[in-house]
Amino acid sequence: MGSPMFFAMADIARFKQKAEAEQRIVSIPGDWFPPVPGTFIKETMNNLAELGEKMGADPASWSSAPPQF
């Protein structure tokens, strides 16, 4: 619930203080599955690092809308 609050705070700053507040968020896509179950698994962590690299290189990864979950 932290991120909706973050977006709400920015909204209030815009409406109340006329502040120029932008907020963007990236997250692991909802349809991503770990290739291997378990925690701190090299295969999974590398898979995620690659995903992160690809998304990081693509500005379209950023969302400026509050997350829907």
Next chain:
Amino acid sequence: MGQPMRTRTTLIFLVGAALGAAVATRRLLSLVGAMTERPLWGYGASLRSSQVAPEDLLRRRSTADEQSEAARELLGRLVKRIKSRYDQDAASGRKEPPAVDILVISGGGDWGAFGAGFLKGWQKVPSYHPLAKPEFDAVTGVSTGTLIAPFAFLGDEQSIEQIVSMYRNPKKDWVKQRGYLYFLPDNISFAEVPGLEREIRDHITVDMLRRIAKAGADGRLLLVNTTELDVGQPRVFDLVAEAQRVADSGQVERVHNIILASAGIPGAFPFRMIDGELYVDGGVTGNIIYGGRIAEQDSLPALWQKAYPNHGDPKFRFWVIFNNQFRPVPKPVAPNWLAVIQRSLETSTRAATATAVRHLFAMAEISRLKRKADVEVRIVSIPGDWLPPVPAIFSKETMNNLADLGEKMGADPASWSSEPRDSYTAQHVSEAETKPS
């Protein structure tokens, strides 16, 4: 019942501690279980999970759009009811738009005694007082709040007395350790709740649900949160619709299951199967239901303005009963993993709820700033300096102490805070008691 907090989390984490000792026993039992083709302990929850394909789980997960659609449908019903009240008031010559009252009751386990007592005390505030207990247009509950919500929804003195009496008289069998081998990891939970199940059966009757269906026929809402664990999402149940089904069919078990799911502390209490899916405590995904997942343009003030742009805005009033403390009483944490995790979890749940409360206040502020809507939020919570008289959970002494405190605070409109924090202290209550009247 709302908080994987305090002592009860000991139960959950003792599982881990007991694993080593249980391994040999499990191997033997697994062998015998395989021979008899059925799990010997509990309901074989681990077998169930492994049978669900990830792709099926993804398909089952509702999308944000589906959730928004369901919320819009519910709020649409409420908007129609508000319009109907609006018209009635106008016909009777009343100039002011009606107030829309939404009661939000949080989780909190046995500390729900505070909320039940508060409702009883609130009845004593004279009806002419601006903060008198209204008839609620919507009541939402999570976990222990789910147990209280149906009674608050009916709202009559007898219903309120009934729920207060239940919290004031906890029975030993409400929560029972699952035999000597309670710690075995294939158990569905550490504890059984035969007494709690009995209370639900005794109090949530077909007659009561018929009354709820009737009371909600004009669009009033009674919503409770649960968590569907496989997909890790909340599922809000519309108890008016469920009550109508019971009124039609006489089959009440599903409603009992929903309430027990909503109040089912994960790991400690049994999970519940509803529509073939596995459900636990609603507090896992949201310890209050307040519309925090709804986009601003779908919020109640926005829907009202969209539907009736030429009518004045009603006053929207949120009343939040937080069956917990905003700030826990500081205490030294023992230097071991169990104590650290226990304290961390209760702190985490409390912090998430406090953030949700702040979000509700922020949403109200945005409605005011963006739409000039008239939105008020008030909250009561257990004062930060209150200490349980007895450390155990579901202790009669503690629950009566909290019910007493709730009754006193409920009768005093100054208990409400218009900021997302507690402004009341237990010291304040005891000083008020000693003041000459």
